[in-house]
Amino acid sequence: DIQMTQSPSSLSASVGDRVTITCRASQSISSSLNWYQQKPGKAPRLLFHSTSSLQSGVPSRFSGSGSGTDFTLTISSLQPEDFAAYYCQQSYSSPLTFGGGTKVEIK
Amino acid sequence: EVQVVESGGGLVKPGGSLRLSCAASGFTFSKAWMSWVRQAPGRGLEWVGRIKRKTEGGTTDYAAPVKGRFTISRDDSKNTLYLQMNSLKTEDTAVYYCTRMNYYHGMDVWGQGTTVTVSS
Numbered sequence: 001d002i003q004m005t006q007s008p009s010s011l012s013a014s015v016g017d018r019v020t021i022t023c024r025a026s027q028s029i030s031s032s033l034n035w036y037q038q039k040p041g042k043a044p045r046l047l048f049h050s051t052s053s054l055q056s057g058v059p060s061r062f063s064g065s066g067s068g069t070d071f072t073l074t075i076s077s078l079q080p081e082d083f084a085a086y087y088c089q090q091s092y093s094s095p096l097t098f099g100g101g102t103k104v105e106i107k
Numbered sequence: 108e109v110q111v112v113e114s115g116g117g118l119v120k121p122g123g124s125l126r127l128s129c130a131a132s133g134f135t136f137s138k139a140w141m142s143w144v145r146q147a148p149g150r151g152l153e154w155v156g157r158i159k160r161k162t163e164g165g166t167t168d169y170a171a172p173v174k175g176r177f178t179i180s181r182d183d184s185k186n187t188l189y190l191q192m193n194s195l196k197t198e199d200t201a202v203y204y205c206t207r208m209n210y211y212h213g214m215d216v217w218g219q220g221t222t223v224t225v226s227s
Contacts, residue, residue, distance in 0.1 A: 048213075
């Protein structure tokens with residue numbers, strides 16, 4: 001099974017900050033990496049598929065990059081509505097696996 | 108509106124069974140791959156399994172912790188996905204989400220979730 005490791009597990013940031021979350025796969029997954037945002041008590045929302053393909057309705061301050069084993073989710077200027085948990089997920093092979101999550105909190 | 112709505116959660120004793128349903132609307136259900144994802148209280152997301160569309164064999168894949176105990180099925184005539192859960196364990200306690208998988212196997216439609224509690 002492919003293991004997905006996210007870092008950090010949590011971070012504190014202020015509105016306007018640039019935030020970067022990293023996801024590492026235990027083996028190469030090409031660009032088969034998806035990112036989700038989850039707010040408390042809500043279902044997750046797909047932000048990106050295939051590493052960097054932005055889902056409709058997702059603000060352009062979000063960006064995704066990487067390939068192979070190392071991937072990054074960046075929020076260029078953190079907004080109040082961005083405080084949430086973020087998860088990466090590989091869709092390269094079954095079983096599909098998620099990273100442990102990164103909780104973005106208000107500083 | 109594209110949506111999926113789960114139902115069937117509840118309280119069940121260890122060793123018991125439960126069947127979850129997921130009603131889909133707003134898209135061509137028969138053409139979609141579908142998955143179940145769960146989230147234990149205070150924990151992260153865990154993929155449970157998926158089912159391909161019938162034109163691709165309707166085959167299923169499962170995560171190791173549920174393989175042999177859980178079964179995913181679909182009724183395209185009713186636009187409904189199912190998760191049959193047998194031999195339930197306390198560690199199966201979670202919110203269970205039904206999801207649609209897009210072409211790239213990202214999960215682009217999520218339900219609100221249904222809560223399963225396994226406890227004596």
